[in-house]
Amino acid sequence: MPRPRPSAIWLREEPVRKPRLSRERITRAAVELLDVEGVEGLSMRRLAARLDAGTMSLYQYVGSREDVLDLATDEAVAEIAIDDVEGLPWRAAVSQQMGRGRQVMLRHPWLPTLMSTRPLLGPHALARSELVYALLRGAGLDGARLTAAVGALTYYVQGYAAMENTWRGLRHEPAAEADLRRRAQEHLDRAAERHPTLARHADLGNDDFDASFQLGLDVLLDGIEAQLGPRA
Incomplete structure (x- = not known):
């Protein structure tokens, strides 16, 4: 049977060790390695080699590879700036935060997967969650609607x-991207009898990720604003 995972690293105290390594150094090296190799390419052995250290020495600072992934996730989340939202209307501030999150x-590229597969209890993740919750709470949401x-x-x-x-x-x-989009749209056009709505409205030729992201975000924010009623 697989061994149960210990409690999240954020719920355990950092051990006092000799200063050659630290959680901070290990975390920075892990982010660099993840950027190059992705999640599957991060191993304790490769991480130790990047730090010019022995593999076993890492375990004096972290308990497992999962701990390293938790630390790296929070380090990357820290790049989402939160220090200049004061005075912005709630909708503009939330839109800004979501856009910055996408850029990070x-x-x-490994970050979305890790953010969705582990508890985000690190100090940077909590600070950014606090901001978004506070913005929407200040707009008038609470309870289950706020969480949703x-x-x-x-x-x-x-x-x-x-x-x-x-x-x-x-x-x-x-x-090559334009050619793929063109062929995909032609495929839909040929299937118009079976899938008329897709053939007419699925704009597979649109390659403007920025505009599409903002449009989808605006749809979500419109829905949230509709929940607020006249007070908004």
């Missing part, structure tokens, strides 16, 4: 960034 996930709104926004950004990273990873040449 594009810089770190935060979840809808979060999962939209993670899913969109994951899709965009996958697409860009598969299609490096603009000409």
